[in-house]
Amino acid sequence: MKIIKICRFPIRVVPLVLVAMLLSAAAHAQTVVGSITELTGSAQITRAGATSPVTSAMPVDLHDSLTTAADSHLTVRLNDGSTLSLSEMSTLVINEQVIGPSGVRQSTKVGLLTGRLYAAVSSAISGSGAPTFQVNTPNAIAGVRGTRFNVSYASASPVCGDRPSSDVGVLDGEVGVSNANGAGGGVLVSPGYETVVCAGEPPLPPGPLGLAGDGTGSGAARGYSGAQPGAGGAPPPACPVCPACSSGKM
Amino acid sequence: MSTEKGMKVLRNAVGVAAAIMMLMIAMPARAQAPYGVMSSMSTPYPGFFSLADPGRFDLIVFGGGFGSNKYGTAQEGFQGEQTLTRYLGLVGRITGYELWEGEGFANPLDPGGPVSSRLNFGRFQGGLDFLITPLTHLYLLGGKDVGNSDAATIEGDFSTWLFVHSYHPISFMTSTVHNFQNSVTSSSIDIRTVVGSTENFLFTAGGGGAIYGGGFVSGVAGQGGPDLGVYYRPWRLGADVQGGYGSADQYGQIAIYKQFSWLE
Numbered sequence: 001m002k003i004i005k006i007c008r009f010p011i012r013v014v015p016l017v018l019v020a021m022l023l024s025a026a027a028h029a030q031t032v033v034g035s036i037t038e039l040t041g042s043a044q045i046t047r048a049g050a051t052s053p054v055t056s057a058m059p060v061d062l063h064d065s066l067t068t069a070a071d072s073h074l075t076v077r078l079n080d081g082s083t084l085s086l087s088e089m090s091t092l093v094i095n096e097q098v099i100g101p102s103g104v105r106q107s108t109k110v111g112l113l114t115g116r117l118y119a120a121v122s123s124a125i126s127g128s129g130a131p132t133f134q135v136n137t138p139n140a141i142a143g144v145r146g147t148r149f150n151v152s153y154a155s156a157s158p159v160c161g162d163r164p165s166s167d168v169g170v171l172d173g174e175v176g177v178s179n180a181n182g183a184g185g186g187v188l189v190s191p192g193y194e195t196v197v198c199a200g201e202p203p204l205p206p207g208p209l210g211l212a213g214d215g216t217g218s219g220a221a222r223g224y225s226g227a228q229p230g231a232g233g234a235p236p237p238a239c240p241v242c243p244a245c246s247s248g249k250m
Numbered sequence: 251m252s253t254e255k256g257m258k259v260l261r262n263a264v265g266v267a268a269a270i271m272m273l274m275i276a277m278p279a280r281a282q283a284p285y286g287v288m289s290s291m292s293t294p295y296p297g298f299f300s301l302a303d304p305g306r307f308d309l310i311v312f313g314g315g316f317g318s319n320k321y322g323t324a325q326e327g328f329q330g331e332q333t334l335t336r337y338l339g340l341v342g343r344i345t346g347y348e349l350w351e352g353e354g355f356a357n358p359l360d361p362g363g364p365v366s367s368r369l370n371f372g373r374f375q376g377g378l379d380f381l382i383t384p385l386t387h388l389y390l391l392g393g394k395d396v397g398n399s400d401a402a403t404i405e406g407d408f409s410t411w412l413f414v415h416s417y418h419p420i421s422f423m424t425s426t427v428h429n430f431q432n433s434v435t436s437s438s439i440d441i442r443t444v445v446g447s448t449e450n451f452l453f454t455a456g457g458g459g460a461i462y463g464g465g466f467v468s469g470v471a472g473q474g475g476p477d478l479g480v481y482y483r484p485w486r487l488g489a490d491v492q493g494g495y496g497s498a499d500q501y502g503q504i505a506i507y508k509q510f511s512w513l514e
Contacts, residue, residue: 128292157337158384162296169451192447194416204415208447209483211385214413 008013033097034078041072041088060094067091068115072168082133085153090115095136109134112166116152119144121173136180140166140197143176143186150194156161158200159213167213168203169194177203299385300332305514314505317496318473327465331379334337339379341389346372349398373396386410401431418443425457433465442479454479458492473495486510 036058044055046065054066060076068074068090076084076092080099087093096109106121112135120142121133133144137153148171159164168177170189177195178186184202189195193206193211206212314325323421331511335341336446349369375393389407394400409423421444426437475494482488486509493502494506 191449192452195415206417207415207419208417208444208452209449210452211411211419211444 030038031061032059032079032096033062033064034076036060037077038081038085039072039076039108039173040074041067041069041071042082043086062094062097065091078108080108080133082108083120084110085118085120087116087173088116090117105132107134109136110152111136112153114153114155116150118148118150120148122147135168137166137197139164139180139199139204140168141178141186142166142168143178144173149175151187157196159196159205160201164199166197167190167194168197169209169213173222177201181195196234298335298337299334302336306333307331307512307514309510309512310507311510312505312507314503316503318501320351320498322350327373331396334443337381339356339381341375341377341391343378343391343393344372344377346370347374347399369398371395371399373403375403377405383410385414386446399431403430404428417447418445421456422460429465434462434467435464436460436462440477443475452479452481454481454490459494459496462497469474473501475501483491 002250014031035052036056038062039054039056044051044067045054045058045060046063046067047063054074058170060066060078066074066076066086068086068114069146069195070088072088074086076086076094078084078097080097082105084092091113093111093113095111096107098106098108100106103111117135119135133142135142135151137151139153142149142151150167150169150171152167153164154167156162157167159167164230168175168189170193172191174191176186177189177197179197179202181200185198186196187203187206189206192209194209195202195203195206196213206211253312268276277305300472308331310329312328313324315324316322325345325347327343329341329343331339331341347370349371351367351369373392373393373395377391380388380390387407389405391405391407392432393403393405395403405425405427407425412420412422421440421442421462423440424437426435428435438458438459438460440456442451442454442458445455446453450506455476455478457474457476459472461470462471463470473494475492477492479488479490488509489509490504490505493500495501
C-alpha cells in the first residue's frame with residue numbers, strides 16, 4: 001500500500017504543477033503588450049533597469065522604456081491593435097494596457113517623456129464614452145477619442161517662451177487635451193487642428209495644423225509654414241503698359 | 251488726378267501701411283507668444299546671437315501669372331533661405347519674368363494673340379529675413395534685373411499671422427518693391443483668413459490688391475479683389491488665385507508654390 005501511495009503522490013502533483021506553469025505563462029503573456037514592427041537606425045530598450053538594443057520583432061513588455069537615437073525611428077504595434085511610431089531622439093514608456101476578455105481594449109496609457117510620437121489608435125471609445133487610450137507627457141494628458149494623432153514634448157519651446165511644452169496635432173477623430181496638473185480644464189481638438197500645452201498653463205485654443213503648434217514656422221510635420229510674399233510667387237512687376245517698358249527697359 | 255496729388259495720396263498710403271505694419275508687429279507679439287515674450291519680458295529674444303541649432307535650409311519653387319485687359323505677366327523662380335540664427339535668415343531669390351503688353355491682352359499663355367510686344371527679364375535678389383516671431387517675417391531684399399530690364403530694385407516684404415490659436419487665424423502680407431530705373435514703387439497687400447483645415451488641406455479666403463505710384467505712373471494706379479488659397483500638406487504645395495478690377499481693367503492672377511526644407 002505504501003508503494004502505491006508513493007506512486008500516487010506524483011500523479012496528484014503533476015496537475016498542480018501544470019496548472020502553476022500555465023498560470024505563470026499566462027502572467028508572463030499579460031506583460032507583453034506588443035512588439036517592434038519597424039526599426040530604422042538604432043534604439044534602446046530599458047527593462048527592469050537593464051538597457052539593451054532594440055531589435056526588429058522583439059516583444060515589448062509593460063513598463064518598458066523605448067528610446068530612439070538620432071536619425072532613427074521605430075514602430076510598436078500594441079496588442080490592442082494600435083500603432084505607435086516614435087520619431088528620433090524620443091522616449092516612450094508603456095504604462096498600462098488592459099484588454100478585456102473579448103480582446104477589446106479597456107485601457108491603454110503610454111508616456112512620452114521627450115520627442116515626438118505618432119499614434120494610430122483603433123476605436124478608442126469605451127461603452128461609457130470615456131477615452132480608453134491616453135498619452136501622457138510630463139505636462140499634458142491627451143485622452144484619445146479618435147484614431148490618428150501626433151504628440152510631441154519639448155523641454156524648451158519657442159511657442160511657450162522656451163519653457164517645456166506639449167503639442168498635440170489631430171489627423172483624424174478627436175483628442176481631449178488637458179494639463180497634467182489639471183490647470184484650467186481641457187480642450188477638444190478636431191482633425192486638422194492642434195494645440196499646445198505650456199508648462200503650468202491650460203491648453204491653448206486649437207489652431208490649424210502647422211500654424212498653432214510647436215513646429216510653427218518650420219513647415220515641419222505636415223504643417224503649413226505660412227504664406228509669405230515670395231512664397232506664393234514673386235509679385236508681378238508693376239508695369240501697367242508703361243512707356244519705359246515699350247522702349248524695352250523697365 | 252495730378253502727379254503731385256497722386257504722390258500725396260501715395261505718401262499717405264505708405265504712412266497708413268507703415269502704421270498697420272507697426273500694429274501688426276505689436277499684435278502678433280502677443281498672439282504668437284514669440285520667443286519668450288510672454289514669460290520673460292527681459293529676454294524677448296533669448297540666444298539672439300547664437301547660431302540656429304539645428305539649422306535649416308528652405309527652398310520654395312514658385313510660378314504664376316497675371317492677366318488683364320492691358321498687360322500680362324508670367325513669373326517663375328525659386329527662393330532659398332538659410333537660417334543663421336533663430337531670428338535671422340539669409341535669403342536669395344531668382345525670378346524669371348515674361349511680360350506681354352497690348353490693349354485687349356488677356357492671356358499670358360497665348361503670346362500669339364493680340365499682343366504688341368513681349369519682354370523677358372530675370373530678377374536676382376538677395377537679403378535678410380528677420381523672424382520677428384515664428385510666423386512674422388520681414389524680408390529686406392536688394393536686387394538687379396537682367397534682360398529687357400536692367401533695373402536695380404529694393405524690396406521689403408512683411409507677413410504675419412494673427413490669432414493662430416483659433417479656428418480662423420488671419421494672415422496679413424504686404425510687399426513693396428521700388429524700381430530705381432523707372433522710379434515706380436509698387437505695393438501689394440493681402441489679408442486672408444483660414445476658412446478650413448483638415449488633415450491634408452488648408453483653405454484660405456480673403457482679399458488683396460496692389461497700388462503703383464511714382465515714375466511714369468500718372469497719379470496712383472492699382473487693382474484689387476478677392477482671393478482664395480489652398481494648401482496641400484502632404485506635398486507642401488499651395489495655390490492662390492485672385493481676381494478683380496483696377497487700372498488695368500479686369501484682371502486675374504494665380505500663384506503656385508512648393509516648399510522644401512532640410513534640417514542640418
